[in-house]
Amino acid sequence: MEQKKLSIIAFSGDFDKLTAVFTLGTGAAAVGYEVNIFFTFWGLDAIKRKQGRSFTGGNWLTKIFGFMMGGLKVTPTSRFNFLGAGPKIFRYLMRKNNVATLEELVDAAKALGINFYACEMAMHVLGLKKEDFIPEVKDVLGVASFLNLSEGGRTLFI
Amino acid sequence: MATKVLDITKEHCPMTFVKTKIELSKLQPGDSLEVLLSEGEPLDNVPRNAKDQGFDVRSVEHVEGSIYKVIIQK
Numbered sequence: 001m002e003q004k005k006l007s008i009i010a011f012s013g014d015f016d017k018l019t020a021v022f023t024l025g026t027g028a029a030a031v032g033y034e035v036n037i038f039f040t041f042w043g044l045d046a047i048k049r050k051q052g053r054s055f056t057g058g059n060w061l062t063k064i065f066g067f068m069m070g071g072l073k074v075t076p077t078s079r080f081n082f083l084g085a086g087p088k089i090f091r092y093l094m095r096k097n098n099v100a101t102l103e104e105l106v107d108a109a110k111a112l113g114i115n116f117y118a119c120e121m122a123m124h125v126l127g128l129k130k131e132d133f134i135p136e137v138k139d140v141l142g143v144a145s146f147l148n149l150s151e152g153g154r155t156l157f158i
Numbered sequence: 159m160a161t162k163v164l165d166i167t168k169e170h171c172p173m174t175f176v177k178t179k180i181e182l183s184k185l186q187p188g189d190s191l192e193v194l195l196s197e198g199e200p201l202d203n204v205p206r207n208a209k210d211q212g213f214d215v216r217s218v219e220h221v222e223g224s225i226y227k228v229i230i231q232k
Contacts, residue, residue, distance in 0.1 A: 030176045031175060032210060032211050099170050
């Protein structure tokens, strides 16, 4: 039997939507799916090596963007962000209720060998290089390669 | 022929089966994993997924209240 496959396009850099990406991804990997996550645009924040705010980028404009977007630790929630207090409240609630936090889910995704890919075009726009990302990022891809990779499985856009 | 114990009674989806999968992947042939889990989704899915992935589910026992013990062997 051919291995089942789930490919997720992680477009959003929101804390809650990234939590959905990694919950579905780790869950699928744990039940035997091959899982590919293609990070693009705001979603690239999740795989930056520097998880706080830093001036990543090629020129002054993308450096400012890089600082404003930040990394995994400073992702905002799509609702109830309260100037950055929202994600802290959610992390507290998740810990209190024994639900995996976003960081724990990302660690689990790495342990399960989920394939991380970065979008070449978005990286170019934002002045990001492969070295700006965590080493688990397997490759830098475009649309054609992603379609090829996701062929025969299920695809989600989050 | 080692046996490892994994308690996922306090975990929630997807960590129930994520933690099980990570522990199962460390087993050598003949080794067993004893999983303590709650009824409902973990009890419905953990043994089934282990079986689907080629492991041998040796037993499913009721421990107390809503807690069950599942023994999985590689």
